[in-house]
Amino acid sequence: MQTADFILFSGGARGAEACFGELAEKYGLDEVNYSFEGHSIERTRGVRYLTSEELARKDVSITYVSNLMHRNYSRAPIFRKVLQTICWQVSSGMEVFVVGEILEDKTVKGGTGWGAEYAKICNKPLFVFDQIRGEWFRWVEVEWKQVKAPVISKQHFTGTGTRFLEESGKKALESLFAGSFNVQT
Numbered sequence: 001m002q003t004a005d006f007i008l009f010s011g012g013a014r015g016a017e018a019c020f021g022e023l024a025e026k027y028g029l030d031e032v033n034y035s036f037e038g039h040s041i042e043r044t045r046g047v048r049y050l051t052s053e054e055l056a057r058k059d060v061s062i063t064y065v066s067n068l069m070h071r072n073y074s075r076a077p078i079f080r081k082v083l084q085t086i087c088w089q090v091s092s093g094m095e096v097f098v099v100g101e102i103l104e105d106k107t108v109k110g111g112t113g114w115g116a117e118y119a120k121i122c123n124k125p126l127f128v129f130d131q132i133r134g135e136w137f138r139w140v141e142v143e144w145k146q147v148k149a150p151v152i153s154k155q156h157f158t159g160t161g162t163r164f165l166e167e168s169g170k171k172a173l174e175s176l177f178a179g180s181f182n183v184q185t
Helices: 016-026 052-057 062-069 077-092 112-121 167-181
Strands: 007-010 030-035 047-049 095-100 126-130 135-140 143-147 156-161
Touching (some): 007 016, 016 030, 016 095, 016 167, 030 077, 062 077, 062 112, 077 112, 095 112, 095 167, 112 126, 112 135, 112 156
Parallel strands (some): 007 030, 007 156, 030 047, 095 126
Antiparallel strands (some): 126 135
């Protein structure tokens, strides 16, 4: 397959999502960044503004998400829309890559964690680069298993993660793309 056959589904936010997008562009992949009117994003390449009706199709109970993630999330309308766009990202990809931090309760820290949990619910292959441990992990049934060097193997994949991308996370994404597409740039 050619790199042009691949599509990154993301959100275009500062940090990990922007880095995913920059690498997709560098390697010649298509990019779709789900957003909504009034939401500030860093990547505008491939932006897809979701309508109110489309957002409503991915509505989720904040109480459910808070209970599932073992934390309290904001009930602000904008936060609900962010969760809905994350659902669009995850449902569009056939595998999911996340940069963040895996917590002791096996969830991923922050709003990023909802993307990881939704990937588990949807039974999508899920990989998380834990910036604290400096390692990649894959969700296997009920636990995280360390993996050496995952590769993007599905033409439609999701890339999301923390707004606070560290150098280790950036290098992990650069290695992910280089190892997946083996392209000299």
